[in-house]
Amino acid sequence: MGEAMCKLLDEVTSRLRRMNPEILIEFRQAYTGPAMRHYGNMLRAVDCANSLGDNRVRTLDLRLLAGNTAVHADPIVWNDDEPTHSAAMQIIHSLFSVPQISRRLSELSDSHRRMLCQQMAFMKKHEDVLQCGELRPLYPHMLYPLVIAKTADKMVVAFYAPMPVKLSDEKLPPELFLVNGSYAPEVLVDLAQEYGRVEIQVVDCCGETLETNQLDLSKGMHRLTVAPAAHIHIRKI
Numbered sequence: 001m002g003e004a005m006c007k008l009l010d011e012v013t014s015r016l017r018r019m020n021p022e023i024l025i026e027f028r029q030a031y032t033g034p035a036m037r038h039y040g041n042m043l044r045a046v047d048c049a050n051s052l053g054d055n056r057v058r059t060l061d062l063r064l065l066a067g068n069t070a071v072h073a074d075p076i077v078w079n080d081d082e083p084t085h086s087a088a089m090q091i092i093h094s095l096f097s098v099p100q101i102s103r104r105l106s107e108l109s110d111s112h113r114r115m116l117c118q119q120m121a122f123m124k125k126h127e128d129v130l131q132c133g134e135l136r137p138l139y140p141h142m143l144y145p146l147v148i149a150k151t152a153d154k155m156v157v158a159f160y161a162p163m164p165v166k167l168s169d170e171k172l173p174p175e176l177f178l179v180n181g182s183y184a185p186e187v188l189v190d191l192a193q194e195y196g197r198v199e200i201q202v203v204d205c206c207g208e209t210l211e212t213n214q215l216d217l218s219k220g221m222h223r224l225t226v227a228p229a230a231h232i233h234i235r236k237i
Helices: 002-019 034-038 052-065 084-092 110-125
Strands: 026-028 042-044 070-072 134-138 146-150 154-159 165-167 175-180 186-191 196-203 209-217 220-225 231-236
Touching: 052 070, 052 084, 052 134, 084 110, 154 165, 175 186
Parallel strands: 026 042, 042 070, 154 175, 165 186
Antiparallel strands: 134 146, 146 154, 175 231, 186 220, 196 209, 196 231
């Protein structure tokens, strides 16, 4: 049966690619894995509509075995009556995947539309680290409450629970983004070494700047204010 299935998939995908060399072929959980990358070029989380936690865990599970194959989130939805920052959580919890938005844009409220534009712009601007950087989803036994992606120049840290962000073993790049995927109004950052003089900008889920200042980040623990679904941009100066 296994050999027959492989032969069928080989023949089907070969014919499709002869018809269109750029065809997109998607496989959805649970029939995903390293071997399936031979037949398809997209992997997708199984249906979990309106469940941000499931979308986070399932997309990160896939990223860990997908290599450079694109990983798509389950289509993202939210209720019209949700506060804007709560609606944004649906996207933030799929931050390290390719988002699929299952909403009619013409029916969104003004604040939800601005939020969506901001979240998509953030994901597009930082695609180099979110999609192509070194990915480290931490604490799998706790369903990945802390995720780090980095390149030589940039690091994005998303935290999904009110827990300290320990960067104890990190050589920090010039730019650092802390994304609040929890409902806590602050984050504790634990630095193993001095980071130096930085500019800090806090941006809400709609792209509005809430705070800008400069300070010295020394070794140790730092308490930073950040609204739910907002992010902190830290830049060395």
